[in-house]
Amino acid sequence: MKIGIIGCGSITKYRHAPEYDENPYVKEIVFYDRNPERAEALAELFNGSVAQTAEDLFEDESIVAISDCSSNDSHHIFSTKALLSGKHVLTEKPIALTVEDAKEILDAQKKTGKWLMVDHNQRFTKAHQKAKSIIKSGELGNVLTFKTNFGHGGPESWGVNKSNSTWFFKKDRSGYGVAADLGIHKLDLIHYLLNDRINQVSAFQGVLDKVDENGQPIEVCDNIICNLRTEGGKLGTASFSWTYYGEEDNSTTIYFEKGIMKIYQDDQYQIEVLTKDGEKINYEIEAIQTNDNQTNTGVIDAFVDSVRNETEPIVTGQDALESLKVVLAIIESADKNQVVMVK
Known part of the structure; x- marks a missing residue:
């Protein structure tokens, strides 16, 4: 499957991207960051590609799922849009900064029926x-x-x-x-x-x-x-x-x-x-x-398995x-x- 990642900071560099790269069911990672050089650096490191905008990820029908690794204040924006565009979503914690913003994400998940998992890795x-x-x-x-x-x-x-x-x-x-x-x-x-x-x-x-x-x-x-x-x-x-x-x-x-x-x-x-x-x-x-x-957290493998097998994630949006x-x-x-x- 083809994966998109929003946000190319340390959580992507050291956890999401390496674990997707090692997963046998992931064939390509597409990176987006508001600082293009960060996306380009990770695309080179993990043999991926770069999206010029987040919208490019949402509109790419070949992308099955998206990791939202943006800063905390942006999760409700990117995760909601990703779900509504038909992508399964793995969101970094916290799911949002307010209950209202979190419910916006959960409502999008219920509306689309796509999987939503949150990275509570413990x-x-x-x-x-x-x-x-x-x-x-x-x-x-x-x-x-x-x-x-x-x-x-x-x-x-x-x-x-x-x-x-x-x-x-x-x-x-x-x-x-x-x-x-x-x-x-x-x-x-x-x-x-x-x-x-x-x-x-x-x-x-x-x-x-x-x-x-x-x-x-x-x-x-x-x-x-x-x-x-x-x-x-x-x-x-x-x-x-x-x-x-x-x-x-x-x-x-x-x-x-x-x-x-x-x-x-x-x-x-x-x-x-x-x-x-x-x-x-x-x-x-x-x-x-x-x-x-840094070792494999198991989070990415669990998320990929949920998407592949159409099973509820171990950490749901409601849990988060x-x-x-x-x-x-x-x-x-x-x-x-x-x-x-x-x-």
Whole structure:
């Protein structure tokens, strides 16, 4: 199949394009970016071609599916148009910056019947899938509480221009800073692992260290700390940060009636189970992907399989909307200094 990609930043260069290139069912990638030289560079790197406008991608009947790797503020524009032009769509997270914009994409998906998948890639790691299986088995009893973290040194070392002028630091394009960049991944993961939905939050946020290209504090939070409650009554905490300078933290701990599960906290064992009776069970599965250790996420292969086999994606637009709603509630809570119900 022939694939189009909108946006040629780092997420395309290091994840979408290489994984499409390695997929045996993808024969060609067509790149579009508002900076033509970026599209041209990736087309040369991955033996693809360049579209002069996004409309060229939408109008090309030979393109089956499109990855929307534009900045957060543009997803509702490009993804909606791509769906309405008859393309299947893989959208980067967050699905949009508002519920209304997200629903615009979902309405286009329902109208056309094309597949819409959102790149919440933590569902795809083997450790998280194994963790879900253990939880579902009930061998540790019911989940009581949880804590989850996601932090690294910041997007300025990841973005295409490798500087603090990155769009991630701009409120009009990024929206919600680290909450929409890293936090939304872990919120989706909690929904996935627990088969439950977060419905109440409280949070504190701050710009603790990051400055923009002019030396001024950035416009969005670089750290946010949250308390969470699920519909099922489980309690949890979450920390999301762009200022973990020494080492990335992508860990989750779940506390059960009969023990504890630690995920991605040990370099050798990606899951550690400590039972109430003192037994220790270690699972050596795979190292998680980091910005410094790029490996196949499985996202592209899953999306291609959904398109080929006409099966619902693992992460749907509705799943992504639920996580966006939690982010919006977290930001509202931090802004108003009060507990907020997820709407």
